[in-house]
Amino acid sequence: MYNRIRENISRRVSLSAQELVEIENCARKVALKKKSRLLHSGEVCNYLVFVNTGAVRSFSADNKGVEQIVQFAFEDNWVSDLYSYVSEAPAILSIESMEDSELLLFYKEDMEKLYQTIPALERWMRLLLQNAYVRLQRRLVLSLSMPAEERYAELLQSYPDILNRVPLIYIASYLGITPESLSRIRRQLSAK
Incomplete structure (x- = not known):
């Protein structure tokens, strides 16, 4: 304990x-x-x-x-x-x-x-x-x-498991962006 x-x-x-x-x-x-x-x-x-x-x-x-x-x-x-x-x-x-x-x-x-x-x-x-x-x-x-895309990338680097543990709406709030903007950023990054 x-x-x-x-x-x-x-x-x-x-x-x-x-x-x-x-x-x-x-x-x-x-x-x-x-x-x-x-x-x-x-x-x-x-x-x-x-x-x-x-x-x-x-x-x-x-x-x-x-x-x-x-x-x-x-x-x-x-x-x-x-x-x-x-x-x-x-x-x-x-x-x-x-x-x-x-x-x-x-x-x-x-x-x-x-x-x-x-x-x-x-x-x-x-x-x-x-x-x-x-x-x-x-x-x-x-x-x-820093642009939202870079803040998101840094968050993922700092907390590699965060997507498995934290709802996306909370991640968007933490980044100071809308859930829709986060979805757009995630689509752009997965297309690369």
Whole structure:
């Protein structure tokens, strides 16, 4: 159950076996069925989510209900509404499972205690947030400067199995294009 989280944390910092057990003891296991919501926008998100198995998405919705997907998170990935987590303001994102998923939640209060007892964990959090910011900034720049065809090709390169796991309507939303545009792009690429 905890092998994946141990490996994830150990890639960034070195911790003792006892420290890893302390972290595991703070993890709250959540099993979500496909299309179940973990977080609704407007709620305060006071936890970080580690995807142990399955797949989730974070997204916002406008007042007409049109969704814009911000992130896909598969096994060994983290997801949260960082704005809400850091500021303790209502979430601007929702988090929903795309597959049956097994998640580990790490509540902010527990994390703050762990930072006191395991100083290296604070470094781990800084690296985690730093990497999240870099990915978000890269995605923003690419969405502003790269044609949809190239963004789609890069998404497939980053997540080779995504077409088997994520509905095309979600992929279109993530790319910021209509499902019809995605169909056109896919036809063009398959004709090459």
